[in-house]
Amino acid sequence: MKLEGKVGVITGSADGIGKATALRFAKEGAKVVVSDVNEKLGQKVVEQIKESGGEAIFVKTDVTVFEEMEALVEAAVETFGSIDIMFNNAGIGMNKPFLDHGPEDYHKVVNVNQHGVYYGMLAAARKMKELGSKGVIINNASVFGFVGTLGIAGYQAAKGAVVMLTKHGALELAPFGIRVVGVGPAAVNTNIVEGYRQAGLLEYMKKQQMGRELIEPEEIASVVTFLASDEARVMNGSVVMADDGFASFKSDIRP
Structure with a gap:
């Protein structure tokens, strides 16, 4: 029960990494606030948690609207009395060649993947400071915030910004114990890789990781759970690579 007594808020938790993390948080004793734009799937996650004996609520939230992120944090405090963990997980993908990747595509991805993380950090940090909560904010960055690849200009720009927001946030919030x-x-078995699947690039993506398979959402959830726990107290300002070696090697042909 690594997270017993803690309150965790997770954006984009109706499916994929967010859903897997919500279920794992609940299993580890946390009270969970499930958040997504997809209310139907989000409510199902809440029901699954409750059926397993956990506590959870659903709050429909558009992460690109700061006022909705503030309301999400308020709902967590009003329902469970605190906020100890904020996992800024919500994200979208788009695969287009750079010359076809117009401003509207760029802004659509950046608004969710970068601005949504910033809004979540700000809303959670302000409330944690107000409550005196020695909390933790976890941002879903990506291996693609560190290495270049084809077709995802907006995604890479946003994830690179998330890496730096993580470092900056850690520095400014450390005096408050946050x-x-x-x-x-890297490539996780969620809907976000659908573009690669449709483009016939999924097998190529698998070969870019040392295990030569997609990572499962539950495997990322295990890493996030550790980062959220008191056992990770000395981890601050860094991005933990959960990429099955993607950033450590590059070879299309391996024995």
Whole structure:
């Protein structure tokens, strides 16, 4: 029960990494605030947690609207009395060649993947400071915030910004006892890789990781759970790579 007595808020938790993390948080004793734009799937996650004996609520939230992120944090405090963990997980992907990747595509991705993280950090940090909570803010960065690849200009720009927001947030919030860390997945078996699947690039993506398979959402959830726990107290300002070696090697042909 690594998170017993803690209150965790997770954006984009109706599916994928967010859902897996919500279920894992609840299993580890946390009270969970499930948040997503997809209310139907989000409510199902809440029901699953409750059926397993956990506590959870759903708050429909558009992460690109700061006032909605503030309301999300307020709902957590009003329902459970505190906020100890904020996992800024919500994200979208778009695969287009750079010359076809117009400003509207760029801003759509950046608004969710970068601005949504910033809004979540700000809303959570302000409330944690107000409550005197020695909390932790976890940002879902990506291996693509560190290395270049084809077709995802907006995604890479946003994730690179998330890496730096994590470092900056950790520095400014340390005096209040608030940690800020990131997790850096590579190709995870979620809807966000659908573009690669449709483009026939999924097998190529698998070969870019040392295990030559997609990472499962539950594997990332395990890393996030550790980062959220008191066991990770000395981890601050860094992005933990959960990329199955993606950033450590590059070879299309391996024995």
